Amino acid sequence: MKALKLGAVRVPIILSVLTLITLWLAVAAPSGITTIQVNSNANSTGAAGEAFRFANITAITAQSAWISFGLTAIVTALAWWFSLTARKPSRWLSIGFGVIFVFNILISLFNGQTMTITALLHGSLSLAVPLVFGSLAGVLSERVGLVNIAIEGQLLAGAFVSALVATLVQNPWAGLVGALVAGAFVSWLLAVFAIRYVVDQIIIGVVLNVLIVGLTNFMFSTFMSSNQALFNSPPRMPSIDVPGLSQIPVLGPVFFSQSPIVYLMYFAVAGVWFALYKTRWGLRLRAVGEYPKAADTVGIKVYATRYRSVMIGGALAGLGGAFFTLGQSLAFGKEMTNGAGYIALAALIFGRWNPVYAAFAGLLFGFAENLQYSLSTVGSNVPSDFLLMLPYVLTVVLVAGLVGKVTGPAAAGKAYIKS
Amino acid sequence: MKLELRGITKRFGSLVANENVSLLVQPGEIHCLLGENGAGKSTLMNVLYGLYHADAGEILLDDKVVNFAGPGDAMAAGIGMVHQHFMLIPVFTVAENVILGHEPTKFGGVLDMAAARVKVREISDQFGFDLDPDAIVGDLPVGVQQRVEIVKALISNAQILIFDEPTAVLTPQETDELMAIMKALRERGTAIVFITHKLREVKEVADKITVLRLGKVVGEASPQESANELASMMVGRAVDLEIVKEPAKLGDASFVVSGLSALSHNGTKVLDDVSFEIHKGEILVIAGVQGNGQTELTEAILGLQYKATGSIKLNGEELLGKRVKQVLDMGVGFVPEDRTEDGLVADFTIAENLMLDRADRKPFVSGLNLRLAYLREFATKLVQQYDVRTQSIETKAGKLSGGNQQKVVLARELSRELKLFVASQPTRGLDVGSIEFVHEQIVKTRNSGLPVLIVATELDEAVQLGDRIAVMYRGKIVGIVPSTTPRQVLGQMMAGISA
Ligand SMILES: Nc1ncnc2c1ncn2[C@@H]1O[C@H](COP(=O)(O)OP(=O)(O)OP(=O)(O)O)[C@@H](O)[C@H]1O
Ligand SMILES: [Mg+2]
Numbered sequence: 001m002k003a004l005k006l007g008a009v010r011v012p013i014i015l016s017v018l019t020l021i022t023l024w025l026a027v028a029a030p031s032g033i034t035t036i037q038v039n040s041n042a043n044s045t046g047a048a049g050e051a052f053r054f055a056n057i058t059a060i061t062a063q064s065a066w067i068s069f070g071l072t073a074i075v076t077a078l079a080w081w082f083s084l085t086a087r088k089p090s091r092w093l094s095i096g097f098g099v100i101f102v103f104n105i106l107i108s109l110f111n112g113q114t115m116t117i118t119a120l121l122h123g124s125l126s127l128a129v130p131l132v133f134g135s136l137a138g139v140l141s142e143r144v145g146l147v148n149i150a151i152e153g154q155l156l157a158g159a160f161v162s163a164l165v166a167t168l169v170q171n172p173w174a175g176l177v178g179a180l181v182a183g184a185f186v187s188w189l190l191a192v193f194a195i196r197y198v199v200d201q202i203i204i205g206v207v208l209n210v211l212i213v214g215l216t217n218f219m220f221s222t223f224m225s226s227n228q229a230l231f232n233s234p235p236r237m238p239s240i241d242v243p244g245l246s247q248i249p250v251l252g253p254v255f256f257s258q259s260p261i262v263y264l265m266y267f268a269v270a271g272v273w274f275a276l277y278k279t280r281w282g283l284r285l286r287a288v289g290e291y292p293k294a295a296d297t298v299g300i301k302v303y304a305t306r307y308r309s310v311m312i313g314g315a316l317a318g319l320g321g322a323f324f325t326l327g328q329s330l331a332f333g334k335e336m337t338n339g340a341g342y343i344a345l346a347a348l349i350f351g352r353w354n355p356v357y358a359a360f361a362g363l364l365f366g367f368a369e370n371l372q373y374s375l376s377t378v379g380s381n382v383p384s385d386f387l388l389m390l391p392y393v394l395t396v397v398l399v400a401g402l403v404g405k406v407t408g409p410a411a412a413g414k415a416y417i418k419s
Numbered sequence: 420m421k422l423e424l425r426g427i428t429k430r431f432g433s434l435v436a437n438e439n440v441s442l443l444v445q446p447g448e449i450h451c452l453l454g455e456n457g458a459g460k461s462t463l464m465n466v467l468y469g470l471y472h473a474d475a476g477e478i479l480l481d482d483k484v485v486n487f488a489g490p491g492d493a494m495a496a497g498i499g500m501v502h503q504h505f506m507l508i509p510v511f512t513v514a515e516n517v518i519l520g521h522e523p524t525k526f527g528g529v530l531d532m533a534a535a536r537v538k539v540r541e542i543s544d545q546f547g548f549d550l551d552p553d554a555i556v557g558d559l560p561v562g563v564q565q566r567v568e569i570v571k572a573l574i575s576n577a578q579i580l581i582f583d584e585p586t587a588v589l590t591p592q593e594t595d596e597l598m599a600i601m602k603a604l605r606e607r608g609t610a611i612v613f614i615t616h617k618l619r620e621v622k623e624v625a626d627k628i629t630v631l632r633l634g635k636v637v638g639e640a641s642p643q644e645s646a647n648e649l650a651s652m653m654v655g656r657a658v659d660l661e662i663v664k665e666p667a668k669l670g671d672a673s674f675v676v677s678g679l680s681a682l683s684h685n686g687t688k689v690l691d692d693v694s695f696e697i698h699k700g701e702i703l704v705i706a707g708v709q710g711n712g713q714t715e716l717t718e719a720i721l722g723l724q725y726k727a728t729g730s731i732k733l734n735g736e737e738l739l740g741k742r743v744k745q746v747l748d749m750g751v752g753f754v755p756e757d758r759t760e761d762g763l764v765a766d767f768t769i770a771e772n773l774m775l776d777r778a779d780r781k782p783f784v785s786g787l788n789l790r791l792a793y794l795r796e797f798a799t800k801l802v803q804q805y806d807v808r809t810q811s812i813e814t815k816a817g818k819l820s821g822g823n824q825q826k827v828v829l830a831r832e833l834s835r836e837l838k839l840f841v842a843s844q845p846t847r848g849l850d851v852g853s854i855e856f857v858h859e860q861i862v863k864t865r866n867s868g869l870p871v872l873i874v875a876t877e878l879d880e881a882v883q884l885g886d887r888i889a890v891m892y893r894g895k896i897v898g899i900v901p902s903t904t905p906r907q908v909l910g911q912m913m914a915g916i917s918a
Pocket of ligand 1 (some may be wrong): 462820
């Protein structure tokens with residue numbers, strides 16, 4: 001046999017590099033201890049599932065770093081062994097490695113501090129909700145053949161309209177409906193320009209984002225901010241405990257004692273997945289995104305399918321936008337989505353255009369973003385620039401190394417012109 | 420169902436692709452549509468199928484005028500079509516492709532994939548296709564993809580079936596099977612329009628023949644007429660169906676393949692210790708049923724089979740291990756098997772396609788600039804020389820008729836400074852006139868003292884073109900024999916029995 005192909009040993013090589021990082025973390029580990037607290041503080045709300053309490057765990061940072069190094073080294077060795085004996089390293093190896101690696105980094109970062117797991121998860125989920133909705137919008141749009149750069153605009157429109165409508169009607173649910181409509185409208189604009197006027201999809205997406213930012217900023221400063229009570233004080237959307245599920249220790253309160261928008265998100269992820277892969281509607285949608293001409297030859301209405309799917313996606317992104325305001329009982333603020341739409345786009349690609357994977361990618365990004373906040377609030381001694389960088393470095397390594405080659409829908413970004 | 424087209428005219432800009440075309444197809448009749456590349460056969464069928472709207476004329480089904488807004492209407496009216504360029508979604512499974520557009524569903528639009536599989540199996544068994552409903556279409560060889568297209572056209576119980584050059588990508592055996600299917604369908608009363616360039620097939624199944632030239636009907640013919648007559652009717656001049664070539668003047672063996680082996684993804688041997696040599700001024704034809712390692716062999720030469728072992732030497736220099744660009748730069752001309760996938764960029768113009776692999780160097784570039792005037796001159800010359808039927812060299816390659824696309828690829832590859840010429844089924848999809856022309860070009864290339872390697876699945880082509888014939892079976896070379904070998908012997912070799 002000639003030289004080994006690089007592709008075959010990509011995973012073990014990446015794992016080896018990461019293992020070296022854990023070695024470095026162990027060698028350079030500061031002396032100190034990290035306290036791991038599973039539940040949040042005893043004096044907190046005491047929601048249903050909090051009844052079940054775990055004792056705090058204290059870990060000697062250096063020791064745990066060495067243990068992590070040992071574990072990652074073993075996993076890496078296994079991966080090498082698999083690859084060299086011409087077998088594919090199981091995906092679980094990579095996932096297991098990732099969990100150990102992230103946990104190890106967490107412990108190192110929180111050295112000398114208390115790390116509260118439920119708080120970490122809760123914060124991550126909150127930050128992830130708009131990302132997940134946004135990436136679903138991306139899935140529905142790109143799967144049908146339209147590149148959706150305008151997720152940011154859809155989120156922002158959803159946030160703005162939901163705050164405005166909820167305040168005017170004095171009903172958060174009305175705000176939610178408003179958000180749906182707003183998101184769908186933005187994506188309708190995207191579709192009209194991309195399909196009817198065959199404008200480059202990326203350009204029109206960017207233009208829409210700029211437009212929505214300008215429009216919301218303008219309206220915010222002309223009437224909203226000067227008259228908060230009248231236009232920008234959306235009523236709270238009460239959170240709901242799901243009977244039973246919210247009793248689950250640790251995870252229950254995090255995932256099932258939440259804003260209704262979060263529950264809508266669970267349904268949306270499952271629903272989009274089911275619709276895409278199990279229904280006639282989804283089959284046709286994907287056909288249009290892969291090879292519109294072939295879809296046309298079997299009588300599928302290419303344009304109508306594109307409009308419909310993109311607009312449903314936009315409506316979902318609108319819901320994600322509403323979470324910024326209604327979900328967190330906040331007033332609308334200028335550019336409050338803060339680039340979430342672009343992160344959602346990354347989650348979509350990281351998730352390989354699959355709604356479930358994209359949702360997990362959204363959670364991962366939410367986790368990374370939340371980490372920055374929690375570390376800066378506990379006052380970690382790690383330089384903040386490093387913290388800001390970390391999630392993105394990790395993402396790049398993960399995407400390049402473990403996900404491998406990704407190919408999106410073949411016709412995404414291409415206009416279909418009938419003769 | 421009876422089908423009638425009356426006075427169909429279809430224009431693309433100033434180009435008249437169909438002019439006042441009328442056609443009558445009775446139920447239970449196989450009606451062959453003949454014509455040169457670019458004569459307008461596919462266009463006419465696309466009008467019938469609702470993909471294009473005619474500028475004038477009408478379509479009648481059982482004497483009633485119908486108007487199709489799109490293919491959906493045509494399908495609903497009982498028309499099925501097997502397209503010249505596959506209308507299959509590569510990432511979908513066979514079953515998903517087949518049911519697309521008329522999916523069996525359970526409650527609320529949920530796909531009933533079990534029913535879909537059963538349906539695919541049913542039709543596929545009926546015609547002895549042996550299709551796996553769960554296979555991903557993109558992974559299947561072209562011949563099998565063709566079957567998927569046929570099943571797709573049959574599944575909605577079509578009364579009128581259009582076959583647009585279905586046999587271009589089939590092996591002789593598969594072609595025979597398809598003929599049998601068409602005959603079976605004829606028995607059931609289906610009206611069939613069959614487009615092909617192979618006169619042998621026409622003579623075998625046609626009940627009626629209509630010939631198109633330059634968008635117009637030039638006449639009807641009966642299947643009894645001789646192949647030569649049909650050919651000259653199509654092209655408008657006498658055509659030589661036999662290749663005349665002077666005896667080979669052999670130089671030294673400049674292209675030597677020895678002990679070439681390669682594995683597929685799943686570890687089976689696709690090339691098994693293949694060895695042969697080609698002399699300068701010689702055409703070696705690799706014959707065999709498609710899928711016996713020919714594709715992998717040409718890929719290995721081109722540098723696309725990374726895991727191949729052994730040796731491939733051109734003028735003493737090793738090709739194995741080199742990248743595609745290096746191989747091409749060494750003077751290997753290559754015509755791939757799948758022109759639309761690998762040979763052309765559909766969105767580029769003809770001129771751009773003609774300089775594709777040389778766009779980065781002289782004479783197309785000077786300094787940092789593309790020399791557009793030179794490109795125009797170059798492209799115009801080649802388009803004329805190879806008789807590419809197009810309005811302008813600025814036309815997008817994807818808009819050309821199938822046969823004309825093939826000519827563009829050939830023109831590009833043969834217009835370079837070459838040391839070796841490799842072509843996989845160079846005349847696939849070409850009309851008889853063009854085949855004559857391409858064969859002449861290949862023989863000319865050989866006479867200029869180049870080693871030439873041709874992959875052929877048609878025995879006729881192999882025997883006529885080759886100086887020697889190497890027959891491949893299951894990745895091995897069964898034998899290398901002179902082209903005077905009786906066909907019967909060649910046929911046996913193709914089934915794996917060594918001579
Ligand atoms: N969409 C299109 N736009 C512009 N011109 C077209 C288009 N489709 C086909 N043509 C032109 O119309 C003419 C007829 O093409 P058509 O595909 O019908 O030929 P054909 O008889 O099927 O040839 P072949 O045997 O090579 O498949 C050609 O000159 C072709 O370039
Ligand atoms: Mg054609």
